[in-house]
Amino acid sequence: MLTVRDKRNNLMVTNTYDANRRVSTQTYADNTTNTFAYTLDGSGNVTQTDVTDERSADPHDVQIRAAIRSRSPRPWARPSSR
DSSP: OOEOOOOOOOEEEEEOOOOOOOEEEEEEEESOOOEEEEOOOTTOOOEEEEEETTTEEEEEEEHHHHHHHHHSSTTSOOOOOO
């Protein structure tokens, strides 16, 4: 996904990707960015993603080990209550 637009076709976010097809930056409509850095294990699997949010200038450590091992396409999503 290169861009996200709202229902009025306004650009909300633009993604750029690294050579391994992982998001490297996200640029928002206000021209602020998030940058992503990935920590890999010995097999080349992502074990951690660090996100730096320009708007808060505070790096966030996002643990995704469970997401990698999960069969769910969105393991961080809450189960449906239906």
